[in-house]
Amino acid sequence: MDKAINIYKSGVHNLLDEEIIPEDAASSSSNWYTKDGRIKLIPGRTLEGAQGVAGFITGEIFGYKTDGSKVHWRKTGTKIQCLNGTTWTDVVTGLSTSDYAFSNYSSLAGTFTFAFGDDGIYKFHNAVPDRKSTRLN
Numbered sequence: 232m233d234k235a236i237n238i239y240k241s242g243v244h245n246l247l248d249e250e251i252i253p254e255d256a257a258s259s260s261s262n263w264y265t266k267d268g269r270i271k272l273i274p275g276r277t278l279e280g281a282q283g284v285a286g287f288i289t290g291e292i293f294g295y296k297t298d299g300s301k302v303h304w305r306k307t308g309t310k311i312q313c314l315n316g317t318t319w320t321d322v323v324t325g326l327s328t329s330d331y332a333f334s335n336y337s338s339l340a341g342t343f344t345f346a347f348g349d350d351g352i353y354k355f356h357n358a359v360p361d362r363k364s365t366r367l368n
Contacts, residue, residue, distance in 0.1 A: 290331030294344035294357040297337075302360045304344055306331040311346055311353065313360040320361045326350045 241256035249258055290306035303314035311323040311331070323346075331348035346353040352367040 289329065290333055290346065290348070292333035292335065292344060294333075294335050294355070294360070295337075295342055296357050297342055302344070302357045304333060304346070304355065304360075306333075306346065306348070311364070313355070315361050322355065322361065323353055323364050 241253045243258070244252040244256045245258055252258055288305050288307050290304075290311075292304050294302040294304055296302060305312055305314075305319070306326070309324060309326045309328060310321045311326065312319040312321055314320075327349050329349040331346050334345045334347070336343045336345060342357040344355045344357060346355070346364075353364040354367055355364050356362065
């Protein structure tokens with residue numbers, strides 16, 4: 232369902248003081264996306280993998296292999312995991328509980344996913360996702 236919120240027709244003004252933004256503008260766009268000069272609610276999400284007691288997910292991304300198939304990565308608790316079929320495999324353990332940011336990169340050497348957090352930068356080769364990672368710093 233595509234739901235446009237016409238009340239915020241002036242878009243997002245997150246750099247201005249809240250006192251001076253237009254009345255028909257939003258001050259934040261968390262869980263919204265901008266399209267055609269308006270903000271729209273991000274549609275629903277699908278559950279990947281088995282539902283269980285994983286706790287909070289503090290980072291998540293889909294990496295891609297060179298054939299285009301997806302590799303699902305996530306940071307939960309003190310570990311980074313990849314989804315191997317229906318089972319989450321621990322790839323890095325012993326991390327802090329802080330949030331992580333992920334980014335994809337592709338080159339002639341293959342496709343990679345990077346994880347950035349308080350504990351360092353980690354590089355994963357999407358061709359062999361369940362192999363232990365390379366710590367870059």
